[in-house]
Amino acid sequence: MKILILKVQTIGDTLLTTPLIDNLKRHYSNAMIDVMVNEGTEQMLTLNNNIREIIQYKRESQRSLSNFQRLLKNIQLLKKIRQTKYDLVIDLDEGDRGAFIALVSGAKIKVGSSTISSQFLRKVYTYLLPKRDDRHTVEINLDSLRLLSIPIVDKKVKIFWDEGDDKFLNKKLPNIKQFIHIHPFSKGWFKDISVQTTAQIIDYCEQKMDIRVAITAAPIQRELDKLNNILKLCQSKPIDLGGDLTLKQTAALNNRAKLFIGVDTAIMHISAANNIPTLAFFGPTASNTWGPWENDLERADYDKNGGLQINGKHTVYSDVRTCLPCNNDGCDNNQVSDCLIELDIDIIKQNISKMVVR
Secondary structure (H helix, E strand, O other): OEEEEEEOOOHHHHHOOHHHHHHHHHHOOOOEEEEEEEOOOHHHOOOOOOOOEEEEEOOOOOOOOOHHHHHHHHHHHHHHHHHHOOOEEEEOOOOHHHHHHHHHHOOOEEEEEOOOOOHHHHOOOOEEEOOOOOOOHHHHHOHHHHHOOOOOOOOOOOOOOOHHHHHHHHHHOOOOOOEEEEEOOOOOHHHOOOHHHHHHHHHHHHHHOOOEEEEOOOOOHHHHHHHHHHHHHOOOOOEEOOOOOOHHHHHHHHOOOOEEEEEOOHHHHHHHHOOOOEEEEEOOOOHHHHOOOEOOOOEOOOOOOOEEEEEOOEEEEEOOOOOOOOOOOOHHHOOOOHHHHOOOHHHHHHHHHHHHHO
16 A cells, blocks of 8 residues: 655644554555655654655745746656555645645545635545544544544654754753753744743743743744844843754753743644643634644643633643634734733743643
């Protein structure tokens, strides 16, 4: 059995496909499973022994190419997929691109969304996925197994790294035995809390809770600039790892933490996959769809209407407003979300205290 899974989305989306991959491998023990993902998200799946090959869709790095050069690259990719002769293609996206790839693959069984715009391409699929509704992304990804009557044995999200990543951290943090991991940034600015709130959280952990804080940021200038502004406001001196770690090293770091504090971002999903207690702040995005998955309970019971919600070892905190979740890029799409900027710091501190001793 040759299987191709299509998930050409963000880093967190890619990580949340691992329960689907694991159950496919359990059912088809000799299966050859390939996954197509966006370039830059592949670290979420590397070292996963259930996967034969990770195919990168190189949209970003090919932007500098001419239209003709991009066409040649896409033809080469489609030719490779066609020649592999997949038996099953599962398209987890909702666009025409995935349907076209499924068509070109020649696979006998093709599973995909019923909501893609092209009526012609919609007919490519032999099985149409149900509406996503208000469910967690992990459950949505598992719908293809339900359609194919494949047993769902394990719903755990998994992330992998190697000894080299741990050795790097041993050198980087030789004497740190206990710490709280904070990653207050997301690719979408509108998911960020304020620099003032972040600084207050850091000082509370370091000065009141007497626990060191390790703060991380991606090696991109926007996050590094914002991190610098946070550190200027801090009265304490957290461990600054901004821009220093790969995604794998960040996962290895997080696995050593006593608690993770952050926003709706890939690092939050990594923390949940590591079974590290996670305090996540939500605003425009829906926590019932994207909240930290609880591996021990194999579920994520959050209400999209917000408030303070506990799911096993994880806690989601969001403001209660009639406009939430709006799925906008900030209020009036201005990249700043008032619901996140105005979170109550006292409620945050109370929950940090509870989660540290839980």
